[in-house]
Every structure is written in structure tokens, then in C-alpha cells.
Amino acid sequence: MTDPQNAAPSHARKRLALVLLGGVVGVAVGLAGIYGIGRLMGNAGTDPACKGAVETARRIAPFARGEVAAVGVVKASKTLPPLAFKDASGAEKTLADWRGRTVLLNLWATWCVPCRKEMPALDALQARLGGPDFAVVAINIDTRDTDKPKTWLKDVGIEKLGYYADSSARVFQDLKAAGKAFGMPTTLLVDPNGCELAALAGPAEWASDDALRLVTAALKK
Numbered sequence: 001m002t003d004p005q006n007a008a009p010s011h012a013r014k015r016l017a018l019v020l021l022g023g024v025v026g027v028a029v030g031l032a033g034i035y036g037i038g039r040l041m042g043n044a045g046t047d048p049a050c051k052g053a054v055e056t057a058r059r060i061a062p063f064a065r066g067e068v069a070a071v072g073v074v075k076a077s078k079t080l081p082p083l084a085f086k087d088a089s090g091a092e093k094t095l096a097d098w099r100g101r102t103v104l105l106n107l108w109a110t111w112c113v114p115c116r117k118e119m120p121a122l123d124a125l126q127a128r129l130g131g132p133d134f135a136v137v138a139i140n141i142d143t144r145d146t147d148k149p150k151t152w153l154k155d156v157g158i159e160k161l162g163y164y165a166d167s168s169a170r171v172f173q174d175l176k177a178a179g180k181a182f183g184m185p186t187t188l189l190v191d192p193n194g195c196e197l198a199a200l201a202g203p204a205e206w207a208s209d210d211a212l213r214l215v216t217a218a219l220k221k
């Protein structure tokens with residue numbers, strides 16, 4: 001028989017444990033929403049047009065290690081949404097403009113400290129591998145002062161990256177709706193057909209040997 005005197009304290013302890021657990025989970029979710037943490041989760045199922053991407057993803061999976069160990073290589077690939085943004089001249093662009101090239105798509109903002117820290121590495125990656133087969137497409141999503149990101153890039157010496165921006169941040173919302181973006185920075189490796197190969201929520205050292213090996217493996221045919 002349960003001791004009435006011990007039942008209440010036991011119940012209280014269980015309730016306290018649940019409250020504490022909920023708080024821990026809430027903090028983790030909050031941090032992920034601010035900056036993005038770890039591997040992005042994709043939806044199950046592969047688009048028919050992305051069967052080749054699944055094979056490429058399988059080939060590059062062993063290279064997601066070291067400085068890019070947090071990169072999540074897909075097991076089922078989908079075509080990314082028709083993301084729309086603008087270039088430095090204000091001309092309309094979409095991700096489809098890079099069809100035929102492997103793309104490292106990066107979303108960043110000047111208010112995001114990890115974004116700013118990884119920008120020189122993205123610039124170096126573009127300088128090293130950028131060309132007819134590969135491009136780093138870094139899209140700024142600052143929504144207030146649209147001149148600030150251009151000034152910041154100039155001040156820190158970013159020279160090889162093209163300037164792309166979406167002051168409405170719709171590109172982030174479109175990726176979020178597709179389950180591909182949860183925080184900043186968000187980076188996706190995309191094959192020449194616009195299919196996702198891998199994704200990362202959070203920063204990485206994109207100019208490292210590990211990153212170069214990962215991207216180079218994606219470029220092999």
C-alpha cells in the first residue's frame with residue numbers, strides 16, 4: 001500500500017523533473033533557432049529528377065568529417081524551392097541561374113556573428129574552386145539597412161564572392177518551409193540539377209582541407 005505521506009513528495013519530484021526537462025529542450029530549440037546547430041533534417045523520399053544526387057551524396061558522405069563533420073549528407077534528395085533574390089545591380093536572380101554547376105548556397109546576415117566569422121572562408125573557397133563547375137552563392141538577408149552588408153564585405157576584404165541579397169528574407173522562409181533552414185547561417189550543397197546533396201545549420205571552416213575534399217568529391221563525375 002502506498003504511504004500517503006510519501007505520495008505527494010514523489011509526485012512533486014516527477015512534476016519538477018518534467019518541468020526541468022521541458023526547460024532544457026526549450027533552450028536547445030531556442031539556440032537552434034537563433035544560429036542553427038548541427039545537421040539539418042530533410043524530408044523522406046527522393047524526387048525522380050534527383051536520383052543522380054543520391055549517388056553523389058553517397059560518394060561524398062565519407063568526406064563529411066573533421067572541420068565539416070557536422071555537414072549532413074542526404075540519403076533522399078529533393079529539388080530545392082525556386083529561390084528568388086537579387087544581385088549587386090538589383091537584377092532578379094533564382095537558384096536556377098546556376099543550373100549546370102554545383103553550388104554551395106549560403107544564407108547570412110551581418111547581425112549573425114557566426115555568419116561573419118565564416119565569410120572569409122567562403123570567399124577563399126570561391127577563390128580556390130569557383131569556376132564553370134562550381135560557385136559559392138552567399139545570399140545576404142539583412143532586412144533593414146541594405147547598404148550595411150555591402151560595406152561590411154568591402155571592409156573585411158571579401159573580393160571573390162558575388163553579392164546577392166534578399167532584403168525580404170523570403171529565401172530563408174522558403175527554405176524553412178521546406179525543412180531546410182532553422183537558423184543562421186544555413187548552408188546547402190546543391191548539385192547541377194538543383195537537388196540537395198548536403199546541408200549544415202551553423203558555421204564551418206569552408207577553406208579547410210576537409211571542406212575542399214568534400215566539395216571536390218561532389219564535383220567528380
